[in-house]
Amino acid sequence: MGFKSFCFKKSLWVFHFGGASCNNCDIEILDCLTPRHDLERFGILLVGSIRHADVLLVNGSINKRDKERLLEIYKQAPKPILVVAIGACGCTGGIFAEGITFAGPVDKIIPVDAYIPGCPPKPEAIIAGIVKLVNKA
Amino acid sequence: MAADLFYFLVFPGLLFAGITGGFLSWFDRKVTARVQFRKGPPLLQPFYDFFKLLLVKETILPKQGSPVIFLLAPLFSVFGATMAGVFILLPLFNISAGFRGDLIVIFYLLTIPSFSYIVGALASGNPLAAVGGSREMKLILSYELTFLLVIAGVIMKCGQQCDLSIIIQTQQAVSRFIGRISGVLPFIVAIFCIQAKLAMVPFDMPEAEAEITEGIYIEYSGAAYALIKLTKYIMLFILPSFIVALLLGGFRLDGIHILWSVLKVMGIVLLLTLIRNTNPRVKIRQAVNFFLIWMNLIAVIALVMISFGY
Numbered sequence: 438m439g440f441k442s443f444c445f446k447k448s449l450w451v452f453h454f455g456g457a458s459c460n461n462c463d464i465e466i467l468d469c470l471t472p473r474h475d476l477e478r479f480g481i482l483l484v485g486s487i488r489h490a491d492v493l494l495v496n497g498s499i500n501k502r503d504k505e506r507l508l509e510i511y512k513q514a515p516k517p518i519l520v521v522a523i524g525a526c527g528c529t530g531g532i533f534a535e536g537i538t539f540a541g542p543v544d545k546i547i548p549v550d551a552y553i554p555g556c557p558p559k560p561e562a563i564i565a566g567i568v569k570l571v572n573k574a
Numbered sequence: 575m576a577a578d579l580f581y582f583l584v585f586p587g588l589l590f591a592g593i594t595g596g597f598l599s600w601f602d603r604k605v606t607a608r609v610q611f612r613k614g615p616p617l618l619q620p621f622y623d624f625f626k627l628l629l630v631k632e633t634i635l636p637k638q639g640s641p642v643i644f645l646l647a648p649l650f651s652v653f654g655a656t657m658a659g660v661f662i663l664l665p666l667f668n669i670s671a672g673f674r675g676d677l678i679v680i681f682y683l684l685t686i687p688s689f690s691y692i693v694g695a696l697a698s699g700n701p702l703a704a705v706g707g708s709r710e711m712k713l714i715l716s717y718e719l720t721f722l723l724v725i726a727g728v729i730m731k732c733g734q735q736c737d738l739s740i741i742i743q744t745q746q747a748v749s750r751f752i753g754r755i756s757g758v759l760p761f762i763v764a765i766f767c768i769q770a771k772l773a774m775v776p777f778d779m780p781e782a783e784a785e786i787t788e789g790i791y792i793e794y795s796g797a798a799y800a801l802i803k804l805t806k807y808i809m810l811f812i813l814p815s816f817i818v819a820l821l822l823g824g825f826r827l828d829g830i831h832i833l834w835s836v837l838k839v840m841g842i843v844l845l846l847t848l849i850r851n852t853n854p855r856v857k858i859r860q861a862v863n864f865f866l867i868w869m870n871l872i873a874v875i876a877l878v879m880i881s882f883g884y
Contacts, residue, residue, distance in 0.1 A: 445630045447622040475612040477603070480619050485787035488634060488795035491626070515632040515795040 445491065445517070446571050448480040452490030454510055457533075458497025461557035462524040466494060468560045476564070479571075492519045492570075495543045498526040498533035504540040511547045519570060520549045523563065525556040586663035588656045588808075595807030596620040598843050602810065605847045620807060624800050633796030639699030647694025648794070648801035654686025655805045659812040665739035666815060666825050677725060677736045680816070684771070687805050688714050691780070691790045698793035706789020709858050710780035713770055716865035717777075721767040723873035724760045728820045730880045731756065742824035750823035756884045759876035761821050763869050765845060768813040770861070772806070775850040779858050814842035 455463055469476050470483055484490055487510055499507060511520070522543040525531035530542045543549050550573065553566035581587055599620040607614030635641040661680050665672045688710060695707035731751055732741045751757035770777040781789045794802055818824060818838045825835035856864070 440625070441629050444622045444625040447616075448619065448626045472611040475607070475614075477607060477615050478613045480615055480622055485783040486792045488793055489788070489791075489799060491631070513634070515634050517630065517632075 448482075449491045449519075449567075449571070450482050450484045450489055451492045451494055452484055452487050452510075452514075453494045454496075454507060456495065456497030456499045456503040456507070456526070458524075458526070462496035462527070465557045465560055465563060466496070466523065469563050474560045474564060476567070479567075481567070487514050490514055490518065492521060494521050494523055495549075496523040496527045498530060498536070499540050499543060499546060500533075500536075500538040501540045504546055507543070507546055519551070520547055521551045521553060521566065521570060522549045523553045523566075524558060525554055528552045528554045531556060581660050581664065581669075582656065586667060586669070587660045588652075591656065591659040591663070591808045591811050592804055595809070595811035596624070598810045598814075598839070599807050601840065601843060602847045602850075605844060606851055609848070609851045620803075624803050624807075627795075627800035627803060628797050631796040631799075633798050634793070636698045636700065636793050640697045643697035644694055644793070645798055647690040647697065648798045648805070651687040651690040651694075651805040652801050652808070654683050654690065655808040655812065658683035658686075659808055662738065662812050662816050662819060665737075665742055666819050667827065668739075668825075671739040672737060675736045676738055677729065677741075680738070681722065681725060684813070684816075685714065685718065687809060688771070691802075694794070695790035695792075700793050702786045703790055703792050705786050706780045706782075706792070710773075710790055712858050712862055713773075713777060713780060716862040717767050717770040717869075720763060720865050720869045720873055721771075723870065723877065724764045724767065725820070727756070727760045727873065727877050727880055730877065738819055742819055745823040746826065750821070752821045752823075754884065756876050756879040757821055759872050759879070761817070763873045763876070764817050764821065765842070765849070766865075766869055768817065769846055769849060770865070771813060772809055772846070774846060776853040776856050777861050778855055779861065782855060810843065811839070814839045814846075817842055 453463070453466060468474060487493075493511065493514060495507065497503075511518070520543070522528050526533060527543050530539055533539050534542075540546070551566050551570040553563055555562050558566075583589065597617075597620075600615065600617055603619065604614040636644060658680050661672060661676050661683065664670050665676075692707045692710050695703040695710070728741060728751065729736050732744050735741060735744070745751055752761050773780055781791060786792070791799065791802060818835075822838050827835070
């Protein structure tokens with residue numbers, strides 16, 4: 438493991454993209470950053486600008502309008518960027534998969550590095566997913 | 575010449591100030607985490623962040639706007655912070671005495687990072703960065719006068735000497751300026767000034783994360799953002815050191831005094847962190863009022879007290 442990838446793994450900055458989400462996943466993501474689970478232990482920070490991000494968290498079902506925004510955000514991100522699809526809607530479409538405005542799960546639009554299923558996934562599941570992501574990166 | 579380069583690049587300058595500032599930045603984040611009942615990041619976290627940004631990430635140039643100025647601004651901010659750091663730390667570590675009137679030069683060099691942030695933000699062509707830049711400009715206008723009044727008070731207290739080394743020697747020979755009421759008032763004012771200079775929370779409107787998504791830094795990525803981070807680390811070390819030099823009697827590098835010197839700087843950073851964690855962000859108008867009316871009032875009272883010899 439080189440120095441570069443070591444530093445990268447130790448300091449993943451997260452940008453949160455919410456699609457047409459029901460807010461449950463958003464709350465669970467926030468839960469990871471608050472005192473009980475505190476992901477800053479591993480150097481994970483929530484950043485406000487996509488230019489600073491290393492990880493793009495996508496949750497919620499992606500409809501036709503979100504698709505353009507998601508592509509735009511992904512193009513604006515400095516590479517290398519990891520994409521994580523959170524929740525049933527992000528991974529597969531969930532109950533919205535048959536909807537007329539649904540524009541495909543996240544991995545049909547941009548390449549996804551990790552999937553964290555669940556409706557919503559528990560913070561423990563999100564942490565487990567991030568550990569797998571770090572080991573893969 | 576070689577000695578000057580060594581001063582600038584290695585010992586009190588870039589390398590030393592950057593590493594110390596990185597550890598102070600960790601201290602700041604760790605205290606923040608403990609205040610919020612969290613665990614906090616590991617010790618080397620600021621360095622992981624810096625090297626990740628510098629070595630791994632891609633630097634994106636803005637399509638609209640001026641790429642050259644956009645990239646030069648972080649370089650200038652590192653230069654200004656390091657230069658100010660060298661002039662502050664050389665007398666503090668008793669390496670060389672500096673030159674006559676170096677306080678004025680330090681005061682001007684300390685504003686270079688803020689100015690280059692503004693220039694870089696306006697060169698990026700992003701509307702949110704422009705909002706951040708204009709807020710930073712208003713913030714500079716409000717705190718610079720106050721900071722100058724603090725420095726004027728220290729100069730008057732020392733008998734019209736504007737040499738940093740003479741100010742430190744006077745305090746070490748007689749007594750620290752903070753020991754009397756006319757030294758406590760400038761200390762309070764100076765703490766708020768460096769809070770605004772570091773853009774920490776009550777005065778972080780230029781980079782308000784929630785409303786204008788990091789404002790002046792919004793377009794920076796990769797190596798350019800790493801240089802901005804480096805500037806912030808250096809500023810987090812040299813501004814408390816400057817306060818230590820002006821009001822708390824400077825460093826002494828013999829025996830147990832090394833510990834006190836370290837504790838002075840860490841105490842000031844702790845104070846800044848606690849202010850940051852117990853206050854909400856104020857509006858820019860409130861910040862301007864706070865500095866132009868209240869802090870200036872306290873600074874002028876301190877000046878009057880000093881001129882009457884209290």
